[in-house]
Amino acid sequence: MSALDNLGNLQTFVQVADTRSFVETGRMLGISASAAGKTVSRLEQALGVRLFHRSTRSVTLTAEGERFLVRCRRILDERDAARDELVQQTEAPTGVLRVSLPLVGDISLPLLTEFMAAYPGIRLELDFDDRLVDVIEEGFDAVLRVSAPTDSRLSARQLGVFPRYLVASPDYLARRGTPRVPEDLLQHDCLHYRFPSSGKLEPWPLPQTPGAAPLALPVSMVSNTIEARLAFALAGRGIAYIPEHSVREALTDGRLQRVMADRIHACGTFYLLWPSGRHVLPKLRVFIDFISARLTGVSC
Numbered sequence: 001m002s003a004l005d006n007l008g009n010l011q012t013f014v015q016v017a018d019t020r021s022f023v024e025t026g027r028m029l030g031i032s033a034s035a036a037g038k039t040v041s042r043l044e045q046a047l048g049v050r051l052f053h054r055s056t057r058s059v060t061l062t063a064e065g066e067r068f069l070v071r072c073r074r075i076l077d078e079r080d081a082a083r084d085e086l087v088q089q090t091e092a093p094t095g096v097l098r099v100s101l102p103l104v105g106d107i108s109l110p111l112l113t114e115f116m117a118a119y120p121g122i123r124l125e126l127d128f129d130d131r132l133v134d135v136i137e138e139g140f141d142a143v144l145r146v147s148a149p150t151d152s153r154l155s156a157r158q159l160g161v162f163p164r165y166l167v168a169s170p171d172y173l174a175r176r177g178t179p180r181v182p183e184d185l186l187q188h189d190c191l192h193y194r195f196p197s198s199g200k201l202e203p204w205p206l207p208q209t210p211g212a213a214p215l216a217l218p219v220s221m222v223s224n225t226i227e228a229r230l231a232f233a234l235a236g237r238g239i240a241y242i243p244e245h246s247v248r249e250a251l252t253d254g255r256l257q258r259v260m261a262d263r264i265h266a267c268g269t270f271y272l273l274w275p276s277g278r279h280v281l282p283k284l285r286v287f288i289d290f291i292s293a294r295l296t297g298v299s300c
Contacts, residue, residue: 021059100143147271
């Protein structure tokens with residue numbers, strides 16, 4: 001490696017130019033005066049010019065040394081600016097944070113508004129989509145999902161769990177009757193969810209006799225969003241299988257009722273995913289810790 005390729009050599013040269021002394025430069029840099037002199041000599045040899053006039057009583061810059069000093073200061077200033085910028089980036093939670101979330105926002109939006117208030121230096125870019133996004137290729141910093149991760153390129157943290165219910169409106173149940181056992185559902189309108197990634201319908205957690213074939217539930221409506229199934233259930237169009245946090249308010253005010261509450265006990269799990277194998281910047285670290293602290297420990 002050439003003497004010019006070493007920033008430490010340039011730093012030594014600038015220090016000699018500032019102090020006009022090899023002895024003082026050596027003291028400040030923790031090296032010998034001889035080592036400082038040899039560093040400058042190697043620079044002069046690489047450049048093919050003399051940088052200093054040396055005498056037993058003084059060290060002064062040559063004209064070439066003056067011009068080289070200007071360039072060296074600029075190089076070292078840029079190095080310091082780059083270092084300071086990276087230190088700030090890796091120590092302060094600032095910058096844009098791109099997050100992908102499920103379409104249903106009733107569980108995440110309150111947390112995200114709290115996060116924004118707690119970290120005003122971070123600008124959130126939120127993408128609500130139930131499809132299985134490619135976190136790395138699409139440039140997301142983090143993804144909140146309710147399905148187990150399968151991508152080995154991602155780090156994951158399992159957060160809290162949440163209950164899931166079969167629900168219907170009182171009007172629908174009054175018209176069609178209230179199912180008591182799973183087999184009763186064969187006579188009802190069932191509102192289903194289709195997984196965007198596989199195209200398959202989400203199975204309902206119905207208890208069944210060991211060895212018996214799963215019930216072939218009627219398919220009255222299919223959607224890839226919770227909002228659509230919730231709207232149809234509220235309108236009295238059938239029975240839906242929906243996370244508790246999406247129907248909590250409707251259950252509280254009586255617009256919906258649980259179906260077979262004594263027989264259905266199902267839970268989903270929150271997962272937070274982010275690209276692995278890279279340094280976790282402060283903006284992502286505080287997001288992971290913030291969301292984890294508020295969802296971890298939630299149970300059903």
